[in-house]
Amino acid sequence: MEFLSSRVIIHPRDPERSLAFYRDTLGLAVFREFPGGTVFFLGNGHLELSGRGDREASPDVALWVQVRDIAEAAAELRGRGVEFEQEPRLQPWGLHEAWLADPDGVRIVLVEVPPGHPMRLDSREPG
Structure with missing residues (x-):
């Protein structure tokens, strides 16, 4: 398929x-x-x-949205009236995350993947 x-x-x-x-x-x-x-x-x-x-939106579902700069994105959204459920912060798994919700309560996580994080590394075998 x-x-x-x-x-x-x-x-x-x-x-x-x-x-x-x-x-x-x-x-x-x-x-x-x-x-x-x-x-x-x-x-x-x-x-x-x-x-x-x-x-109601299910708390078991969230939109995962990657941004280049989480501090900049959060500041821009705050300027548009967005209130965050969780302010941007570094998580134990190495990603910077901020959480907000849409008008119906759909959870949205903004994610910045910092340099050196495994998600940025090429996992293919060299050669």
């Missing part, structure tokens, strides 16, 4: 409020729009807001 593309789909309880959050507050670029939905670029993937949900 070959997977060609992927995206995360969120059914927000208030589509206009979530659209404004992802587009204007987080500053995600729109990939495409269609009746009843918007798809955003999200790093190497996509995030789709479509339909209307009627349940």
Whole structure:
């Protein structure tokens, strides 16, 4: 089986409020729009807001979003009114993380991968 593309789909309880959050507050670029939905670029993937949900977000699900500079990203988001559940800090596993939530409570972790972290290293055998 070959997977060609992927995206995360969120059914927000208030589509206009979530659209404004992802587009204007987080500053995600729109990939495409269609009746009843918007798809955003999200790093190497996509995030789709479509339909209307009627349940609380599960605390078991989070969006993992890598940024180049977490301090800069956090300052920019604070300037747009974002309140963090966890301020940026270095985690025991070596990543800088900050946690926030969208208007429906979908958890979002901003991650900076510092130089020298195993995620930045080429694990292929030399040669």
